[in-house]
């Protein structure tokens with residue numbers, strides 16, 4: 001026991017030494033970071049680390065990687081841009097990190113390969129994408145490295161991507177489970193900023209992590225303060241932004257120090273970044289615009305001037321910020337709604353990385369209000385409503401190498417003018433609702449008498465309700481009242497009975513006119529084809545192979561049915577039309593089969609056509 005303690009102390013001393021000399025930090029950021037580092041260093045068990053953005057997760061594997069002399073730590077990371085940032089960061093610290101990826105020049109690849117094959121490789125960390133991990137060449141390399149005991153740790157960054165339960169599922173991550181099972185002797189480290197308990201369990205399962213040591217911190221960032229501004233309620237939105245910016249930057253912001261206070265305002269379009277930069281600069285806050293439309297050189301110059309403290313504020317599209325690691329970002333503003341919940345967590349998470357208070361604000365307009373309902377409106381009235389950090393994160397799959405539309409698409413994401421995807425919209429909406437509900441605090445205090453009265457009323461309502469399990473309403477779905485269920489039930493009942501009536505009438509009308517429909521259909525095909533094979537094909541297609549054909553047939557049926565519509569009787573004209581169309585569609589699907597029509601002799605079906613006419 002005493003020996004173990006001594007060993008533990010020695011390891012801690014060595015870790016602190018490495019932290020000071022290589023990473024230039026005086027101490028661990030948090031006890032959790034220290035404990036996670038020590039657990040990884042021990043190398044006895046798999047380790048799972050879940051900490052919020054900016055909490056220093058990377059150090060948890062980078063420090064042990066540096067201390068594992070003569071060995072390589074392999075890091076699977078989802079995004080080449082992230083890999084690049086990590087490598088640049090490590091290069092500044094004089095830690096040799098390499099990558100093998102599809103974007104590399106052959107000469108670079110050879111150089112890395114050669115070092116990895118050396119008796120004592122100089123490479124400390126090797127970054128790869130999950131796609132690379134799935135290649136035979138990498139697997140051969142890994143096999144060789146393991147055989148010569150040259151691998152210290154296997155690290156899976158953004159480990160939530162392995163889970164289908166998570167928002168960011170990435171199928172290639174699943175293949176990592178196979179590697180884990182092949183190399184059971186290696187200690188694995190899985191890191192993520194956000195994972196629910198369900199996703200965490202799934203990560204363990206998919207990566208075959210065996211009873212890993214867990215280091216978890218809430219994704220809640222207590223130093224971030226969120227609020228929302230309603231643009232339409234402001235006299236001058238630019239002046240309001242400027243005032244907020246100056247307030248966030250605090251005193252002495254004009255000193256132009258690299259570690260001075262600074263901020264970012266995200267905009268949806270390039271034009272908005274330029275416009276806003278001009279407005280802020282004219283109002284006395286030097287600001288530069290950053291977007292994908294700038295030449296690489298100009299973009300780099302803008303970023304550099306912001307990093308160096310030359311300009312305190314940058315207005316940018318989302319192309320700015322990935323991997324930007326500036327500790328003193330005192331605010332992150334959004335000049336319009338963020339593109340997604342994931343995006344918002346990431347973008348606002350760039351504030352306050354030094355742990356000091358920082359502000360995050362969304363400026364929104366009516367258009368956005370329409371998008372997310374009354375929740376923000378509520379806050380806007382309070383104007384000064386301050387909230388704390390959001391706790392949801394997810395990454396857009398497009399961020400990843402091999403993502404559907406690739407990196408360029410991601411760079412330009414904010415510059416689209418189109419509507420947001422509906423799943424993102426609903427995700428954002430439910431997040432906002434959830435978070436605002438949390439922040440509004442508990443419901444107002446009610447007297448005992450009021451409470452008694454309420455519970456009596458509830459009991460009464462449950463007794464008289466026709467709904468099944470009426471008394472479970474609130475228990476099963478938090479926030480759902482019996483009254484709401486009753487209201488929806490009534491609507492449903494009405495709609496069902498209206499539709500049923502309309503169905504009966506439409507079906508009746510259609511059934512009586514089948515021959516007429518069939519005559520029309522045959523005639524259409526007869527007059528639009530000149531070759532017998534085409535005629536036969538078109539007739540055969542009627543039966544069900546082509547949904548386009550069926551649609552046009554259904555349209556024809558609808559034309560014939562519409563005269564049967566009687567205004568105001570059963571359903572609206574549109575409802576009747578929809579029903580007629582779907583009835584015709586399914587009728588045709590059932591009654592004209594390809595098999596029957598493809599018979600060489602069509603005479604069997606002819607009698608049903610009630611005498612064709614030409």
Ligand SMILES: Nc1ncnc2c1ncn2[C@@H]1O[C@H](COP(=O)(O)OP(=O)(O)OP(=O)(O)O)[C@@H](O)[C@H]1O
Nearest residue numbers: 025027028029052053054055056057058059193325
């Ligand atoms: N012990 C420490 N002392 C001081 N600063 C630290 C310490 N460890 C890490 N940092 C700094 O904290 C910042 C955030 O670290 P890092 O990028 O590793 O966070 P992260 O949790 O990986 O964030 P993200 O999820 O956004 O990638 C960096 O500037 C890093 O240098």
